[in-house]
Amino acid sequence: MNFRLQLFELEDQPWFPHIIRQGMLDFLRFMITKLNAYEAALPLLQELLERTQQRHVTDLCSGAGGGIGATQKQLSQRMGTTIGVTLSDLYPNIAAYEYLNRQSEGAIDFIPEPVDATAVPESITSVRTIFSSFHHFPPVVARAILQDAADKRAAIGIFEGAKKSWIELLLLWFAFPVAILVVTPFIRPFNLGRLFYTYIIPLIPLGIIWDGTVSLLRIYTPEQLQQLSKQVTATGYTWRVGRAGAGLGKNVIYLIGYPDPAAA
Structure with missing residues (x-):
């Protein structure tokens, strides 16, 4: 797929029920974690941390924190020290963030107040990441998100866990409905509403299939990300785009940006 369609996702709509949105995001977090979908992003994240001499990441547009638990743990192992992660979102999913905080024994914390990715507070100076969310914009x-990072001399890594292919679309339509029904009882934290809206009134599965389809169509290709980065006004700032990873569920489209210390 070399095209992009700016369609609408249900979870973006203010009127969309929170319990359905949360159930959809919890499923996404579960699948990203189990598939280790962002393994290919680890060397790129390590590069950003080493270039900026930092050991902390602020994740923007975190949703339910999809895959961040495994990413934090593996990144810490690669670098031989604990890498801290702070989750944030314009609509924070507090229940999911508290769960990840407990699971990581405090290595993952969160900002409970809304954080706008186009105007990140000056107090946040760590490396920024956006996983599985940039296509929403x-x-x-x-x-504006890229410009804010460049203006504040912040390194940023944007990662989409997909190859953007027709095969992925077919798997979404025919394999995911079965996967949702199988894995839902194992998603934590446990939630009775998630079971009800999966098995009794299947709004969560329908929402996942719709939003998943739209997401694939909305993802920026590397070429489109390159064009976006060229429109950012920044001196002494480097952008790189590309694809990483191989195999089903292991492909990542990325855009990373970082300031040149000499140009500060």
Whole structure:
């Protein structure tokens, strides 16, 4: 797929029920973690941390924190020290963040107040990441996110866990409905509402299939990310885009940016 369609996702809509949105995001977090979908992003994240001499990441647009637990643990192992992660979102999923905080024994914390990725507070100076969320933003907003990072001399890593292919779309339509029904009882933290809206009134599965389809169509290709980065006004700031990983569920489209210390 070399095209992009700016369609709408249900979870983006203010009127969309929180319990359904949360159930969809919890499933996404579970699958990303089990598939270790962002393994290919680890060397890129390590590079950003080493270039900026930092040991902390602030994740923007965290949703339910999909895959961040495994990423934090593996990144810490690679670097031989504990890498801290702070989760944030314009609509924070507090229940999921508290669960990840407990599971990581405090290595993952969160900001309970809304954080706008286009205007990150000056007090946040760590490396920024966006996993599985950049496609939500139309080009004007996407550029604003990049411009904010460049203006504040913050390193940023944007990662989409997909190859953006027709095969992925077919798997979403025909394999995911079965996967949702099988794995839902094992998703934590446990939630009776998630079971009800999966097995009795299947709004969560329907929402996952719709939003998953739209997400694939909305993901920026590396070429489109390159064009976005060229529109950012920044001196002494480097952008790199590309694809990483191989195999089903292991592909990552990425954009990383970092300041040149000499240009500070």
